[in-house]
Amino acid sequence: MNMRLILIVPLMLISLTGCSQNLKNGYYWDNYSQTQYAYLKNATPQTLEKHIETLEKIVSVSNRRGLRVPPGIYTELAFMTRLHNPEADISEYLDLEVGVYPEAAKFVDFVNVNLFGGSEVQDGE
Amino acid sequence: MENKRIHRIIILLILGALGLLAMSGCSQGLTKGQVYPRMYEERPVTILALPPVNKTTSPVAKEYVLCTITEPLGSTGHNLLPIMVTNEVLKIEGLYDTEIIAPELYPRFKELFDVDALLFTEIFSWDTSYYVIGGDVTVGLSYKLVSTHTGEELWKYSGEKTVDTTRKSEGGGLLGLAVALVETAVTTAVTDYIPIARDINESIFQNVPEGKYSPRHGLDQDDPVSLDKN
DSSP states (O other), X not given: OHHHXXXXXXXXXXXXXXXTTTEETTEEOTTHHHHHHHHHHSOOHHHHHHHHHHHHHHHHHHHHTTOOOOTTHHHHHHHHHHHHOTTOOOHHHHHHHHHHOGGGHHHHHHHHXXXXXXXXXXXXX | OHHHHHHHHHHHHHHHXXXXXXXXXXXXXXXXXXXXXXXXXXXXXXXXXXXXXXXXXXXXXXXXXXXXXXXXHHTTTSEEOOHHHHHHHHHHTTOOOGGGOOGGGHHHHHHHHOOSEEEEEEEEEEEEEEETTEEEEEEEEEEEEEETTTOOEEEEEEEEEEEEOOOOOOSOHHHHHHHHHXXXXXXXXXXXXXXXXXXXXXXXXXXXXXXXXXXXXXXXXXXXXXXXXX
């Protein structure tokens, strides 16, 4: 029993510290500020890729931990992915943003038409 | 026996007095509900952060601030639109220059992007100073959230923080001082402003009433507001 506790307690502590890594109010952000700043300061394919990696990690870690993906992350991922590869299909990201934040629908639609050259979605409202 | 009883009574009296003091200390603070009642009346969901207005001479301040708004504000349970994307969209619509965003333009944000509130940011200080044996960096930011429905101010806050960038001398004597002087100049010049701007923004945006996607939405009216400057 005691041996089991000795093993379990440190493992629990490790997993707790792992969870608290840049977790704010239930949202996971990874290195968002840093990689975004690096890109804004010096927009190169490398800084762009780094920021895309951060956004992808925010999505995958949030989903794995059952957390809500922070607002705007899917749309930003769509935008940055398109900058990186103008042919990339980003429609799934846009759908996911609206799925998590229905209030973003109008903005996402505007972005899709005006930045990505997509066609307007007929919303059922 | 009698002495013990007196002691006990004295301790209880002291504890009681301390408790009363602590309570009166708490009741002096204002709550989110008292300071920002319009946030609870309007309950804005979607927020668009306009590009910061830089009132300082620092050419880099705007980017540092821009990058440190998303995490703390996006964690308050509101639908904060992504700044990297909104900046592009604002350029297309000729709305990128925050100085020109007058109240008559507010409804346009609702109409185009379904935005409920606009975040105005002003950088009022971003100073790096060196003195004989040290240096520091002062960052001052002010924010306001304005309703696109009514044009009224829903929330505002400002904060200033000074961070000491003096490198402590490890060696003693004159040589130690000389090394410290050089190191201070270097540290102050290359200080990473992101943690500083992020700290300030975190303490500022803690005062935003929680939004629709927070489990505490509508339940934080009694939370204290820290009105003191950082």
